[in-house]
Amino acid sequence: MTEFSLSTPLDEAAIRQLNIGDVVYLNGTIFTGRDEVHIHALKLLNEGKDIPVELKDAALFHCGPIMQKEHEKWHLVAAGPTTSSRMNSLEPEFISKFGVRAIIGKGGMSKPTLDVMGDFGCVYLAITGGAALLAAKGIKNVLGVHWLDLGMPEALWVLESQNFGPLIVAMDSHGKSLYEKVRSDTERNMEDVRKILKLD
Amino acid sequence: MITENVVKQATFELLRNAVTVLPRDINEALKKAYETEEEAIPKMQLKNILDNIELAKAGPLPMCQDTGIHIFYVTYGKDMIMKVEEAIKDGLREATKSVPLRPNAVHPLTRNNPGDNTGLKMPYINYRFSDEDFLEIAVMPKGAGSENMSALKMLTPSQGLAGIKEFVLNTMVNAGGKPCPPTIIGMGIGGSADISMKLAKEALLRPVNAPNKDPQIAELEKDLYEAINTLGIGPMGLGGKTTVLGVNIEYAYCHTASLPVAVNIQCWAARRATARIHKDGSIEHITHPKEGEI
The missing domain is CATH 3.30.360 (Dihydrodipicolinate Reductase; domain 2)
Structure with a gap:
């Protein structure tokens, strides 16, 4: 369990040094993006249009925060992760076309995403689901928001992080996934489980 | 007035x-889970959860x-x-x-x-x-993280208790880390498709330390609790001993030709x-x- 403190923009070397089980703390800009941001950004890209932010070497946070506006300035209240698997079908294209280097979320993602992470040099960083105030402590500032018409949870928020974590490297750029490891452990445990339940 | x-x-x-x-029963179950875990990753997940609970309360x-x-x-x-x-x-x-x-x-x-x-x-x-x-x-x-992992199965009566157990196991393995484990499983057995689903959600209103009053159902709750925590999915699906904090079951009589079973999962933030x-x-x-x- 090696600990790393990384700053955005993230270069490939910084990402390739990470292995599953490592702990990461992030500094610098983080973009939120969930279902609608993925759909909207890919649609614009495929129409040859620009999106309002630079996602190359960026960290993308699967998160729909609670924000409050005070004196014309957005203030972050709570910001835990959403379930990443909802973005399974969109993430491989999103990573390879925009050049994202780190996905922050919970629950893990599918094999096609793991494969693209290996090809391109990207990692999946697991943050504790539901621990939204702990996560918010690592966000120092709300730098801006785009596509607010998608609704507060679905908008693209630009956040400034400081010591954001602890994040667990759960899928690395070497084809390894903690979730796959847990899945094979689960299969191995199944015999004991079935015994407890008196199943055949 | x-x-x-x-x-x-x-x-x-x-x-x-x-x-x-959070209600007292959930707080106590999470603290117990933290004590139970030995490996660094699941312990860290539970520590984050407990720290977060304190931040929420203080807010x-x-x-x-x-x-x-x-x-x-x-x-x-x-x-x-x-x-x-x-x-x-x-x-x-x-x-x-x-x-x-x-x-x-x-x-x-x-x-x-x-x-x-x-x-x-x-x-x-x-x-x-x-x-x-x-x-x-x-x-x-x-x-939504936990709700999206809910499942309903219209079993045949011949599939019986074994079919119910298989269905819950499959649902939990498929859910993995997605519903923010350690979770609470609400189950509805019997009724009709909609009634079993409604019972599954109502089961989540009951504290995790209060077993069903029917001894046969209470035993099923206990067996499923033990079995699912043997799977090794762990907090946030990153491996560990605590996958569920409790299994709560409600049941209703059903049609002689059917056996509906519903699972409604609740995240640790129950x-x-x-x-x-x-x-x-x-x-x-x-x-x-x-x-x-x-």
Whole structure:
């Protein structure tokens, strides 16, 4: 369990040094993006249009925060992760076309995403689901928001992080996934489980 | 007197209590889970959860950014039928603004978000009746991460108890880390397709340390609890000993030709709050007797 403190923009070397089980703390800009941001950004890209932010070497946070506006300035209240698997079908294209280097979320993602992470040099960083105030402590500032018409949870928020974590490297750029490891452990445990339940 | 204003105030207080302070049984189960885990990763996940619970209480602020959609259970006492829908909606709007809650309720097709957590049939209110002298309101703010992992299976009677167990196991393996484990499993057995689903959610209103009164069902709850915690999915699906904090089952008689089984998963942030409104209009909080305490 090696600990790393990384700053955005993230270069490939910084990402390739990470292995599953490592702990990461992030500094610098983080973009939120969930279902609608993925759909909207890919649609614009495929129409040859620009999106309002630079996602190359960026960290993308699967998160729909609670924000409050005070004196014309957005203030972050709570910001835990959403379930990443909802973005399974969109993430491989999103990573390879925009050049994202780190996905922050919970629950893990599918094999096609793991494969693209290996090809391109990207990692999946697991943050504790539901621990939204702990996560918010690592966000120092709300730098801006785009596509607010998608609704507060679905908008693209630009956040400034400081010591954001602890994040667990759960899928690395070497084809390894903690979730796959847990899945094979689960299969191995199944015999004991079935015994407890008196199943055949 | 129980006025609409009192119902609105009670709704507001219930929501603030629910999203900022977990019920005692859940807190205790999470602390026990932290003691049980030995490996670094699951222990770290549970420590983050426990630290977060303290931050929420101190705020008071919502422990999770997904403050859910809002399922209410209104139980009318004797001679107490009154319209409460608008008062509950007003309380929810107020809580959305000032607790604050995330505006989650959207049109299912256009995905338009009105921004105040209300819309057609939302919040959803279940109505029940009792012969007590109070009006009881319970709220369960339900997040999507766990709700999306819910499942219903119309088993054949011949699949029986073994079929039920297989179905729950498959559902939990498939859910993995997605519903924010350690979770609570609400199960409904019997009834019809819709009744079993409703029972599964109602089962989540019961504390995790209170087994079903029917010994056969209580044994199934215990066996499933032990079995699922042997899977090794662990906190956040990153491996470990604690996958569920409890298994709560409710059942109903069903058609001789069917065996419906429903699973409704609740995340570790198992938020629920109950209050009673007495005839004099006073509000008595049951799950959260004092502000910021349980």
